[in-house]
Amino acid sequence: MVEKFLIDSNSFMTPYRQYYAFDLVPTYWEEISKCTSLGRLVLLDIVKAEIDKGEDDLADWVSRQAGFVICNHISPEIIGKYQEVLQYIQMCGLYKEQALQTWANGDVADPWLIAAAAINDYTIITAEVPSGGLSVKNPNRNAKIPDVAKEFGVRTNNLYYMMRQLGIKI
Incomplete structure (x- = not known):
């Protein structure tokens, strides 16, 4: 492909x-x-x-x-995956509430990019780099596309x- x-x-x-x-x-x-x-x-x-x-x-x-x-971005499949992305941010323990609040803003493209890429098998091209050192002991206040995308099997x-x-x- x-x-x-x-x-x-x-x-x-x-x-x-x-x-x-x-x-x-x-x-x-x-x-x-x-x-x-x-x-x-x-x-x-x-x-x-x-x-x-x-x-x-x-x-x-x-x-x-x-x-x-x-x-x-408004398709049932992408919306469903978008909800999974936000749920991951909320539940994984690696991010502070601020990360979820930022990404849950419907105008923020990052979670939608991951959802669309997961559904359509796209590679996301981004200037963002992984945070590195994510830890539940020290949750990050910002989620980065490469970190979250990896959890969903999305290439960046x-x-x-x-x-x-x-x-x-x-």
Whole structure:
């Protein structure tokens, strides 16, 4: 099966703001654009909405990419898995109440990304890194996608991994 990439908003926002500005490295964005037609790049509808809120060049670029697969997070399967993700955050003992409160906000994409990836066998592309050293003796106040995704058998990786898999060179 061909690997499909579910892209976290930070995997577009961080390069746009810090590494690959449109005016300095347009080739990066052109290469990503070419890959959208492959059907391997997936945006969760709430991630697209988060990017759109920026009302900037990145939002304009994303809107022009007709080849992105847009995944609607409102499906019975994804909602069911989302509830499991939140229940895990609440019950596992590794996180403080603050982590659950943050992730339970319906506008926060992280638990929805994990749920959609689990249901559709996507690899999440994110700039987040695992917390490391999670312990019930010292619960964390922030949940990280790679840590929680691992519990649900969801693969996560970074932007460079995706670029290598798609043969993107700039």
